[in-house]
Amino acid sequence: MNKIDWQKGIKDLQNVSLTERERSELFVRISNRSPYAPIKSHWVIEQFVFVRRHGFVFSLLLIIALGAGTAFASEYALPGGLLYPIKINVNEPARGAIKILPEEKIEWEAKKAERRIEEAVILKSHEELNEEKQEKIETLFEKHKESFKTKSVRAIEKEEEKEEKKNAEEGDKRSEKAKKAVEKRLEDLEKAKKKAFE
Amino acid sequence: MDLDKKQKYFEGVYKTEVDKIFRFVFFRVSSREEALDITEEVFYKFWQVISRDQSVDNSEAFLFASARNRVIDWYRKKRPESLDAMRERAEDNESLPFDVEDKDYGKALSVSVEAGWVLAALKNLSPEYREVMSMRFVDDLAPRQIAQILRVTPNAVSLRINHGLEKLRKELGINLDKDE
Numbered sequence: 001m002n003k004i005d006w007q008k009g010i011k012d013l014q015n016v017s018l019t020e021r022e023r024s025e026l027f028v029r030i031s032n033r034s035p036y037a038p039i040k041s042h043w044v045i046e047q048f049v050f051v052r053r054h055g056f057v058f059s060l061l062l063i064i065a066l067g068a069g070t071a072f073a074s075e076y077a078l079p080g081g082l083l084y085p086i087k088i089n090v091n092e093p094a095r096g097a098i099k100i101l102p103e104e105k106i107e108w109e110a111k112k113a114e115r116r117i118e119e120a121v122i123l124k125s126h127e128e129l130n131e132e133k134q135e136k137i138e139t140l141f142e143k144h145k146e147s148f149k150t151k152s153v154r155a156i157e158k159e160e161e162k163e164e165k166k167n168a169e170e171g172d173k174r175s176e177k178a179k180k181a182v183e184k185r186l187e188d189l190e191k192a193k194k195k196a197f198e
Numbered sequence: 199m200d201l202d203k204k205q206k207y208f209e210g211v212y213k214t215e216v217d218k219i220f221r222f223v224f225f226r227v228s229s230r231e232e233a234l235d236i237t238e239e240v241f242y243k244f245w246q247v248i249s250r251d252q253s254v255d256n257s258e259a260f261l262f263a264s265a266r267n268r269v270i271d272w273y274r275k276k277r278p279e280s281l282d283a284m285r286e287r288a289e290d291n292e293s294l295p296f297d298v299e300d301k302d303y304g305k306a307l308s309v310s311v312e313a314g315w316v317l318a319a320l321k322n323l324s325p326e327y328r329e330v331m332s333m334r335f336v337d338d339l340a341p342r343q344i345a346q347i348l349r350v351t352p353n354a355v356s357l358r359i360n361h362g363l364e365k366l367r368k369e370l371g372i373n374l375d376k377d378e
Contacts, residue, residue, distance in 0.1 A: 001315045006372050009316030012309055013336050016224060017217040022234060027212060030242050035249030127201065 034128055078119050079133040088140065102155055109148035113189050116141040120196040134197065145189055152182040204248050211257045212241060218258075219265050222337050225317065226269045236272060240265045259346040262339070266347060319370055327362035334359050 001009075018026070074083035074091055092112055099105045116137045123129040160175045219240055224233035243264055247254060254260045309317075320332050333344045341359065345352040366372045 001312075001319065001370055001372060003372055003374065005312045005315055006319075006374065009310065009312035009314070010335050012313035013225070013316060014221070014338065016221050016309060018220050018234075018237075023216060026216070026234065026238055026241070027209075029238055030212075030245055033242055033245075035246045 034126075078123055078128075079136045080128070102151075106148060106151045106155060109144050109151060110185055110189065113141050113144035113148065114192065116144065117189075117192045117196045120193075124196065138193075138197075141189075141193060145186065148189075149182065149186060152178075156182070201249075208245050208248055211244070211261075215258060215261050216241065218337060219261050222262060222265050223269055225332070225336065227272055232272065236265065236268045239268055256343075256346060259343055262333075262337070262343070262347045319366060319372075322369065323362055323365055327358055327365060330355055330358040331362040331366075 074086040077083035077087045092115075096105065096108050096112075099108050120129060120134065120137050123133055156175050156178045159178070160172075163172075163174065216237065220233055220237045223236045223240075224230065227233055227236065240261055244254070244257070244261060247260075316336070320328050320336075323331060330344055330348075333339045333347070334341070339347070341352050341355040344355045348355070363374055366374060
């Protein structure tokens, strides 16, 4: 090989490129992916090697950390995310189960509806609120809202029954007040939802 | 930077750099499909970084360094070797080889005979010189840029290029200077 061959070879190598189609398809593929997915660090592999060397200790720590870690991490999960089902099917029912007072349990239903609105707002700010995610959020929101309403009505009726036996007039006033408070809460939730999706 | 500006910036960098990155990866993995996948990952990571307002001082160096890391990962997955050996190799910052499994190198990559000769000549260099020489001549990167990507000093890069040129002259009789 002489110098001219070398120069031609280099030129030929530098002419290797993507086809127009490959270039545009690749661009579309990248654009369609969410830029907000967690960045995978190159160091993960090195860390993995280290973990393998200290396998036993890490296995033990992993078992302890995994449960708590997943639950904690899933608190920040959004619809479409891997941990989102854990958030709504494990974390939230577990948090609901530890509420002792009936009013706390009722309030937790409204809180869950608010959490769905927060998720919608975050997704919207990241421009990731597509039709599918919005539908999912709305379904869950309605479910929580209905649950809040049903549980509230049931609690008020129970109170009314108790009051009837004591002081009917006083009981009516209190139950009226409670009904208004529930209506107001439902109205606020609806307003927040409208604002989040507009 | 708002989202619109970020998208325009990304598009501009993509247009000017995508072929260079693809080429860089392609000659190292010898498979168009693998090279396309790796190129996608490299630009996706770049898109993630700029979307999060993280600063990138030199987008070209960032992309090449990212491509290099991904090709190293690709080699790790491809080669059945112990994890300890992998770690040691990473710690030694071993130079990145071309994928040299195909003997008929140029033909396998569908490039001209001369291009195949160049690749074969580079392949014959020791890994230390091969990577720098390839980045200098095939990828057309300046020593300063190569230094940034490899995280060594520009002087070290220039030294390796000189040694590489000397080897080519001695072994193949090709007299080249740094700018050829």
